[in-house]
Amino acid sequence: MPSHVTTTMVVPGGTGVLTESVERFQLLDGLRGRLGIRSARLGEVTIARVRSTGHDIVSRNSGVVAFIAPIRGTLSVEAGGRVLETRAGAASYFRPGRRVAMVRPPGAATFEAIGVVAPRGDRRAAGSESPPGVLFPSAAADARARALEGYMRFLLGELASNDSPLHGKGAVRASEALILNLLAEFDLSPGFAGVRRVSTSEAHVRRAEEIIRARSDEPLTLDGLALEVGVGLRALQAAFHDRRGTTPRAMLTATRLERARERLLLDHPVPSVAAAAFLSGFVHLGRFAAAYRGQFGETPSETLRRRRG
Incomplete structure (x- = not known):
């Protein structure tokens, strides 16, 4: 059964909901800062809704890919010498690697985003031959990004009910497969065209x-x-x-x-x-x-x- 977790802290040296290994983590407002994560585990896939007053995080992700779509605020990620700035309405897809992320809320409001992490899709692909991340300036304009974001919103809402039929084993496996299939298609994006x-x-x-x-x-x-x-x-x-x-x-x-x-x-x-x-x-x-x-x-x-x- 998928698990639902709400947490307000990420521990350096441990694992995060949307990362494999956390090297450094800092809330911008110190003890007054807040990071809330509601997540659902679907087999090897984790989907989550993140709310934050602002934070910086350095993580290593050797075996997973990630898709993140901000709802409010801005996410700036440095990976492989490139910086991708993703604002509300856009989305980013990241291949495995070390990432430095800076989460910034819009003014006095709270940053909010939907994200998913999953095992690396094409284990035969030579990740070093292409950029580690690609930005979709408008998630709504890209059919794959739009479908994945919409499906995650649906799942997180549906799985909040303990009596949802999507908690069943068959439904979990089907949801996991659909998300993995959508993620796999991101490797065909123009930003990764250099892969042999x-x-x-x-x-x-x-x-x-x-x-x-x-x-x-x-x-x-x-x-x-x-x-x-x-x-x-x-x-x-x-x-x-x-x-x-x-x-x-x-x-x-x-x-x-x-x-x-x-x-x-x-x-x-x-x-x-x-x-x-x-x-x-x-x-x-x-x-x-x-x-x-x-x-x-x-x-x-x-x-x-x-x-x-």
Whole structure:
């Protein structure tokens, strides 16, 4: 079950909610300063909402990536000789490495942000060949950043209720897989374009397609898919783009939508749209309904009513 933690202190030398190892930590207002973190653990993924009166933190993150979207205030991060300044409405994605972060609230208000940390996605990628971080000046303008931020907001709100069905083991695994898949796609951002491509054959793409079709109901991750196929994630992403004009995640979503439609059209259909969505690998009903309508031209409720009628 995901854990929910509220804390007001980060201990140097220990681990932080959104970091692996904390070297230094300081609240700007000393004893009057406050740092509050509400987090949820989903397998190997941690999502969190952070509120702070302002602080500085130096951390090492050798095996995790992080995505941070400020809601109020400014986050300035120095990593690998570059400084990324992320304001409200923007977002940043960081690869593993040492980071010096300065959190500043807007005037007398409190800094607030949503963030996620997860194991490094493409373990085959040569991280030293590309910048350690990339900035999305407008999170709303980037589909990946917008989807991840919106999904984290939804999860943190939903998981605040102890009776939420998303506490279930299957839902946790599905939520973890979706977040890992969204994070994996950030490595295709222009800021990381310098990473070397690895040749991927048509056979690798077909094998990936076979796995997706056979196990779309399972909480598949793109990293796990690439590992099973035997290539790096970036190589698999590039091969799908070049050979299919799409992405592995887009194909996985389309396949899951097909499975949900099949379940709604059975002679003995599933009892509800929510059941069809969950059984097919979806955990966010709003996004499922929108994607379903985009693919089939009708809502899942309309499909179910038409079948029953």
